[in-house]
Amino acid sequence: MLNGMLGRKIGMTQVFTADGQRVPVTVVQTGPVTVVQVKTTDKDGYESVQVGFEPQTKAKKVNSPMRGHFKDVPPMKVLREFGVDNIAQVQVGQTFDLTIFAEGEQVNVSGISKGKGFQGVIKRHHFQGGPETHGSRFHRAPGAIGNRTFPGRVFPGKRMPGHMGDRRVTVRNLKIHSVIPEKNLLLIRGAIPSHTGALVEIRKQTARPT
Amino acid sequence: MHTPLIQWVESQQLRSDIPNLPIGAQLRVNYRISEGEKERVQAFEGVLIGKHGGPGRPTSTITVRKVTQGFGVERTFPLHSPRLESVKVLRRGRIRRAKLYYLRGRAGKKARIQEKV
Numbered sequence: 001m002l003n004g005m006l007g008r009k010i011g012m013t014q015v016f017t018a019d020g021q022r023v024p025v026t027v028v029q030t031g032p033v034t035v036v037q038v039k040t041t042d043k044d045g046y047e048s049v050q051v052g053f054e055p056q057t058k059a060k061k062v063n064s065p066m067r068g069h070f071k072d073v074p075p076m077k078v079l080r081e082f083g084v085d086n087i088a089q090v091q092v093g094q095t096f097d098l099t100i101f102a103e104g105e106q107v108n109v110s111g112i113s114k115g116k117g118f119q120g121v122i123k124r125h126h127f128q129g130g131p132e133t134h135g136s137r138f139h140r141a142p143g144a145i146g147n148r149t150f151p152g153r154v155f156p157g158k159r160m161p162g163h164m165g166d167r168r169v170t171v172r173n174l175k176i177h178s179v180i181p182e183k184n185l186l187l188i189r190g191a192i193p194s195h196t197g198a199l200v201e202i203r204k205q206t207a208r209p210t
Numbered sequence: 211m212h213t214p215l216i217q218w219v220e221s222q223q224l225r226s227d228i229p230n231l232p233i234g235a236q237l238r239v240n241y242r243i244s245e246g247e248k249e250r251v252q253a254f255e256g257v258l259i260g261k262h263g264g265p266g267r268p269t270s271t272i273t274v275r276k277v278t279q280g281f282g283v284e285r286t287f288p289l290h291s292p293r294l295e296s297v298k299v300l301r302r303g304r305i306r307r308a309k310l311y312y313l314r315g316r317a318g319k320k321a322r323i324q325e326k327v
Contacts (some may be wrong), residue, residue: 010215020293
């Protein structure tokens with residue numbers, strides 16, 4: 001069984017549990033995905049399954065090298081790799097759908113966060129800032145960024161203003177509220193990164209090597 | 211504004227047994243509450259002073275106000291909650307706005323709403 005799946009974020013809403021609790025959920029249209037390539041230790045040095053999501057309908061978007069890659073399966077728009085329980089059982093062309101997930105299971109969801117543009121240190125790094133009034137002339141500036149002649153430079157990684165968002169973010173331990181196979185919909189409790197309509201990766205929580 | 215898929219998910223949550231609730235009406239809301247292990251139905255009677263969330267949305271709520279022993283009490287109920295046993299319109303009111311928050315600042319005879327006939 002594949003330990004992850006691709007989907008598109010549809011948006012958020014609210015559902016009720018049987019005992020009347022309101023649950024905020026994100027609706028994700030998930031899968032199906034088709035196996036495009038099986039990577040093995042012998043050939044590739046590691047084990048993994050490359051899957052494709054969303055059929056590519058425009059022939060001109062598939063260039064010649066990719067046409068070779070898709071020789072056994074229809075061309076796909078998105079390719080991603082996921083781990084798998086038993087690599088021997090997986091064949092190219094096999095499809096997986098969202099029934100690999102169970103209701104109540106915890107997953108990790110990755111996506112590209114919403115771009116916030118160029119932001120100051122208060123929004124970007126949660127700096128405190130200074131007082132707005134009482135004669136203060138220090139408001140939202142970053143303040144001192146280093147020492148003096150020694151070391152005479154600003155250390156790498158110093159938190160400063162800059163571009164915020166639009167990077168890959170993973171939110172862990174999100175609970176799957178419900179799985180709706182008829183519509184390929186997952187309801188995931190809580191918010192997930194990315195704007196609506198964007199690609200997200202939903203991964204099962206596999207045992208991490210100790 | 212919402213995509214058809216969100217609308218579909220929300221439509222699964224909606225209840226069809228909710229009557230039309232006009233603002234200003236005297237309502238009796240029967241709401242199931244759990245006391246420890248037991249569950250019972252509690253009735254809340256008061257004036258509907260506001261509705262939130264559009265029709266066809268499971269997020270919609272109603273705010274009901276009553277005055278008990280001189281204290282104003284307002285409760286907000288999720289309209290599509292499975293805990294909501296029933297809502298009954300006891301009497302309709304003649305009002306001119308969508309939110310009757312002005313009742314909060316009034317007491318006694320001034321806080322009355324004329325019945326709509």
